[in-house]
Amino acid sequence: MTTRTYAPFDIMGPSDRADARARLARIRKLAWLLNGAFRIPGVRMRFGLDTLIGLVPGGGDTISALLSLYIVHQAWRLGVPRPLLMRMLGNVAIEAAAGVVPILGDLFDTAFKADLRNIAIIEQALGPL
Template sequence: MADARQDNINLATETHLAHHAPKLKRMRQLSQLLDGAIAIPGTKRRIGIDPILGLIPGGGDTVSAALSGYIIIEAARIGLPREALMRMVGNIAIDTLVGTVPVLGDVFDVLSKANIRNMQIVESHIQAPPTNSAKTDKLFIVLLIVLLISFALAMGIATVAFWSFVANWIRG
């Protein structure tokens, strides 16, 4: 009886993985692009376009957060539990918030790898057999999207306002 139940769980997990394989592939590719696409010569380190986008004042971190949001949206569609999604949103929020600080934010973007950490969260949950309780409701997904977009826009607006203030102060 226990063997039959385990076989059913294994089959459900394999079916779940096969069904979501194209999404997972896109998520992995985007994560790699954002956090590890470019090898730094002479080191074992890699960077992605996230820290490069972060160099664009006022909008780079917002664009990066929006791209990172895709991974979170797909994770929600796959059925990750709310706790995992909230950890993922927290990773991106911290990455975006610290990323807006000149110089320190760029260094942090190179080191933090929030998207790779988020994919590790996805991978750890996707290996577990799917359960109905793990499904995330659509309202929660919409709220996550609104929260992430609002945060990214607020950070972009705050950055533009800060640099406008600095420019006006310098001009006297």
């Protein structure tokens, strides 16, 4: 698979590039906190705050989905093209739908890591900043 840059980042000025790099760094850090900040001792699996938030009954999965949608919104602001935004929304929808199932949904969420998948899509679309 070839990496393709979609957005016109070659015509960005230095301050615009710096802003895009800073925004990408912030959402990358958020995705890491949500999906991979902690390690389960004795197992190679990582989890994040998203898993813990999802355990809160009556709204945890909604909060997780809203945080994931924030990452998609930032991707839109960075100029990620519509087809990739739709793929990112699909990742969020899959995770949110699975989160409805108690416990099993949280285990799926821990393994699927939609936010880190979405960061990879953003980085692929933007190429080197």
